[in-house]
Amino acid sequence: MITKNKERLTNQKKIIFDYLKSVKIHPSAETVYSAVKKKLPRISLGTVYRILKNLKEKKEINEILSGVSCYDGDISPHAHFICEDCQKIFDVFEKCHFLKYRRTKIGKIKKYQIYFYGICTKCSK
Amino acid sequence: MITKNKERLTNQKKIIFDYLKSVKIHPSAETVYSAVKKKLPRISLGTVYRILKNLKEKKEINEILSGVSCYDGDISPHAHFICEDCQKIFDVFEKCHFLKYRRTKIGKIKKYQIYFYGICTKCSK
């Protein structure tokens, strides 16, 4: 994990970072909190929010905006499929999109996010 | 404007709908509230939220997730550029994306949203 400036490497940061990198789900702050509490019983939700924000700013994780913010430890280029029924977030690695330009008339694109909405196979049964 | 089932067409709905269709900005619920208050001085913010939700469900407007929810009366296919500095939302009609498939392994895609992030030309000066 990167640390910038006078930033310190705490246990809370390490454990949240490791957790996000190890799971395939896209947890909310609340879910991260519940998960890391097993290893850090005294951690607070405020700290989780602060660390998630910090990791996001350092571009070590991505934020997924879907009502409540969810977080993705996988920062490789991929899209997300959000099921409108169960609200689960799925990764889409299929090459179904091709972004040709790195610049629009409005400004230079630093990053982009693609969200697909629909009903997942499980829910459509 | 479409009305479904036993839905009634009220002044509040008409004015909010007209407002969203007439502006080029992407207003938040609060902004919509301030704007329509000129014509409906007694409208409440709760009503604005209810009507925005209703219009969204009928697919007459789109919701843009960018921290606070913003709304777009233009439902034609286009992407959004969000300036990380001024937080303004811009429309991107340029054909810089081509979504080839209407189906992924996860489920059938009903709609998609593309968000570009960067610094707009005004802020980068």
Place this chain on the structure above:
DNA sequence: GTGCCTGCAAACATTTTGCAAAAAC
């Protein structure tokens, strides 16, 4: 030892909801 970081709780912002009155049909 210095100063960044945490836990805690309170504050804040945004959105939803229950209810009686008002409006649409």
Place this chain on the structure above:
DNA sequence: GTTTTTGCAAAATGTTTGCAGGCAC
């Protein structure tokens, strides 16, 4: 007249923040 919708206020939800003590360096 009936039923939906509104305005209002309170509640719920999600997130941020101030501060004193704790921990990394």
